[in-house]
Amino acid sequence: MQRIVFAGFRGKAGVMTETTPFDEMWGKGDSLRGPYSAFQEWFDGEDHSRLRAKQREAEDVFRLTGITFNVYGRSEAEERLIPFDIIPRIISAQEWQRLSRGIEQRVRALNAFLHDIYNRQEIVKAGRVPLDMLKRNAAFLPQMCGVTPPGGVYTHIVGIDLVRTGDDEFFVLEDNARTPSGVSYMLENRETMLQMFPELFSRTRVQPVQNYPRDLRRSLGACAPIGAGEDPTVAVLTPGIYNSAYFEHAFLADQMGVELVEGHDLQVVDGRVAMRTTQGYQPIDVLYRRVDDDFLDPLNFNPDSALGVPGIMDVYRAGGITIANAPGTGIADDKAIYSYMPEIVEFYTGEKAILQNVPTWRCNEPDSLKYVLDNLKDLVVKEVHGSGGYGMLIGPAASRKELAEFRKKLEARPGNYIAQPTLSLSTVPIFTRKGLAPRHVDLRPFVLVSPDKVNITPGGLTRVALKKGSLVVNSSQGGGTKDTWVLGD
Amino acid sequence: MLGKTANGLYWLSRSLERAENTARLADAGQRIALTRLSGADDEWGSILQAAGGWDGYMAGHGEVTRDDAIDWMLRSPDNPSSVLSSIKSARQNARMVRTALTEEMWEAMNGCYMAVRDALARKVGERDLPECLQLIRSRTALVRGATHGTMLRNDIYDFLRIGTFLERADSTARILDVKYYILLPAAAAVGSDLDNVQWESILESVSARGGYRMVHGSRVRPQEIVQFLILDKRMPRSLNFCCSKIHENLRYLVNDYGQQTESADMAERLASSVRAQEVDDIFDYGLHEYIQSFLGSIADVGRQVEVDYRFYE
Incomplete structure (x- = not known):
């Protein structure tokens, strides 16, 4: 059943006038939804002043551990905290299963699409996507034509943004196939909740997210070029400490136990991309880059870039390194291409898209x-x-x-x-001075793709618009985050 | 390890050590000022010189006053060696090498930065100075404690230690150099109360009063101060001690990496020459000249470390 709710439409013919959005805890306001029953029981027994103290405690922990982001356009010293709300967002095992199927289907289609448009362009020949969409699109990299990345994977790490409008209605808002961020918050939010409310986890079975860094390392390793050996050398490429997501880059490198490098640590040596260590240059097999395409290689793209590695694209084209995500993947999460996603999914999988697109x-x-x-x-x-x-x-x-x-x-x-x-985005309660109050949320699950496997971490990043009625969940614009629970079977 | 990481570790510990040394000098200056009968501020002149950045201070102020000197040393963004600038730089480097640090060490460093930043957000009044200095001391001590207590003894630790002891040797040498004239044997003959205060101020500046008393008793004599601060092998801020630590840590790196380096050789030569030194020879050579030559050698070691371990290229 497709039912898009148009919030704010004032009585136009054919459009529903619906004002109360779907709440993930209370449905349409009448009765508690199943996934929240154990939580509600716990919450009712809690003293609000203790919870308020816990909320402050959580912020102190975040500040001390340095889980901050830098705000662009402000003084370089400014690091802000993303507000954290202690009420979890809870998803049932059945809901998650359906979502996972939809996500996997979509991610496979994205990869097939990327391979196709950089090679034979069957989808254009079939008339499903106009050639113009590719040709005149800055995200399309001609340098990638005819290049097949090691293992055939283009989008190693994907963060699909989903919104919910009803019991059974999920929409994909964006596909984030370039360098999705936020996974460190997924991990730190869970860590914080475990520390603050251990009793809550012993009475509810929540699927763990903590394996993500290990899965990421394994998944990246599995995409290494042929000849990389048993234990490929992986490194994370960051633009540096002033980047808004620097904390996350350092966090992931640390958790994976790999080096965190910047462009000036790297150089092409004997046909390989190598990092300058205290003992000389050491070749890298897989580079998890958190630098945009344009800055990746001053010889092949933006000549003014100091963030990238001169000549890395030549090594890449010769199969000497894996770049994750592959250059040119941006074409797949471009907002103009997005509108073609239902056709794209159908074209490559032969099935109807499980997850809906927003019209x-x-x-x-x-x-x-x-x-x-x-x-x-x-x-x-x-x-x-x-x-x-x-x-x-x-x-x-x-x-x-x-x-x-x-x-x-x-x-x-x-x-x-x-x-x-x-869209009338669903709400989840946040904890305010006056108790629980509904706020709009979205969801970004994190997906890892390797040649043999699509791995979806049960959970993700729930962003919440903290201002009453607001639909903007971006952290740069006053959004906060929540721990996201996927319940066990 | 990345060359950049070694660089970050080295400067992290150097900056932290510098913050401590600057705070200690401010403390010594305040104590001396309070125990002197004449109200002159000239003691602050030599404190500023010992803390580095004298020219920078004079460019901005023109005259030396207690309040300006303390503010310059603790908070000034124009002074790269001020406590606040040093702590910021230490934390910046810690962020850069976050993956090389234990969680405890990073949190101690970040907590140190947040506490010191807040404490130094405004000018520190005379009444609040002791508490503020105490906070800086205890916060930096926490970082050092977390480092010793949680970091693996590997190359990461070696680079941290090398930075610490290079900075410390440099600082002790500069403190001695600023006051070298009052330590000359001729000055000992004068032996007035005023000079006693001067001599003690030197010990105070390197937190060595208690240690000195244990080793040399309560009489303060210039020859013994020089002996203690340059040659004593137990005094953790003496040139001898610092050089042997620098050499030791460079040797660990040589063994660890299986690569002999120029910097390790230079550190060995410097350490053994300081170790073999007699206090009389130093005076014969000229205290000021000796210290100047030491400062040159220690800077050379530092530069060679940067080259040997590819800090920049």
Whole structure:
């Protein structure tokens, strides 16, 4: 049953006027949903002042361990904490099974799509995706044409953003196939909850997420080039300590027990990418890069980049190193390509997509643009290449002035935008001074892909809009996080 | 280990040591100022010189006052050796080499940074100075404790130790050099109360009063101060002690990596020359000249470590 709820639409024909969003703890407000029953029992017996103290304690722990992110455009010293809410987001085993199937299907399709468009381009020949979408897209890297990465894997690490609108309705919001971040919060949030509320875990069976770093290491190792040997050398490439996600880069390298390198630690030596150690240059087999394509190789891409490694693309094309994720994967999570995902899934898997796409208007098509301009105040408009919630318009929340300004931008460069209806995102309670209060959430599960396996960690990152009624969950714009539980069978 | 990581570890411990030394000098300066009868601020001049950055201070201030000197040493962002600048740099380096540190050490370092940053957010008044210095001492001691208590004894630890002792040797030598003239044998003949205070101030600046008393009793004499701060092999801030530690840790690296290095050879030569030194020979050679030549040698060792272990390229 497909039922998209359009929040904020005011009585237009054919559109439901629905104001109360689906709450994952209380459903439509009538009765407690199953996955939350054990939690609710525990919560009822808790003293709120103790919980408040615990909430503060959690923030102190985060500050001390340095789980902070840097805010772009502010003084370099500023490191902010992502607020953490102690009420977990709980998903039942059955719900998770269905989600997992959908995610796996989608990730396999993404990889098949990437291989196809950088090789034979069957999907274009079949007329399912217009050639224009690729040709005029900055995320499409001609340097990748005819290159097959070791093991045939393009997107080694994927973080698919999901939203929920009802008991049984999940939508994919974004595919994040380049360098999804946030997995360190998934791990630290769980660690914090385990330390603060051990009793809660002994009365509820929650599937563990703690194996992620080990799985990541194994998965990356399994994608090493031929001839890398039993124990491939893996390294994490970071832009450096001023990057907003530096904490995560260091965290993952530490947890995997591999080196954290920057561009200036690396050099091409004898046809291999090698890192400068205290004992000379040591070759790397697999590079988990957290640097964008454009900065990866000043010889092949942006010549001003100091973050990358001159010549790494040549080594890569010769099969001397695995780069995860592969250069050019951005084309698969591009917002314009996103609108073709139902066709893409069907084309490569021969099945209907299990997870739904949010209906999307491509503003480069005149009919769509007209519709979008006519209904601007009811839509969410996003930049095709934007991320992090920047450069986005949320129609129902925008002022007249903001709408007028955005209209101009849209008319000037329609191809730069897509539009979607405002979904009524589900809510999960957060803990406030006045007790529990519903707030909108999304979910980013983390997926690891190796030649033989798609591994989905049971859980993920739940982002929550802490402001009442707000739909923006991005950490850079006032969102917080929650621990995400997937219950055992 | 990455060359960059070795570099970060080395500067992490150097900066931390520098923060401690600067705080200790501020403490010594304050004590001396309080125990002197004349109200002059000239003691702060030599304290500033010993702490480094004298030129920087004079460029910004023109005259030496107690308040400005303390603020310069504790908080000034223009002073790269101020406690705050040093702690920031230590923490910055710790972030850079986060994967090489134990969780306990990182948390101690990060906690040290947060506490010191908050304590030094505003000018520190005279009344709050002792408490503030105490906080710096105990926070840096916690980092050192976590380092000793939790870090593996491997190359990571060696680079930390090398940074610590290079900085410390440099600091002790500079403190001696600023006051070398009051330690000359001719000065001993004067033997006035004022000079006693001066001599004690030197011991105070390196937290050596108690140690000195244990070894040399309660009489403070310049020859013995020089003996204690340069040649004593038990005094953890003496040049002899620091050099033998630098050599020791470089030798561990040589054994660990199976690679002989120029820096280890240089450290060995320096350590054995300090070890074999007699205090009279130092005076014959000239105390100031001796210290200047030592400062040159220790800087050479530092530079060679950077080259041998590929800190930069």
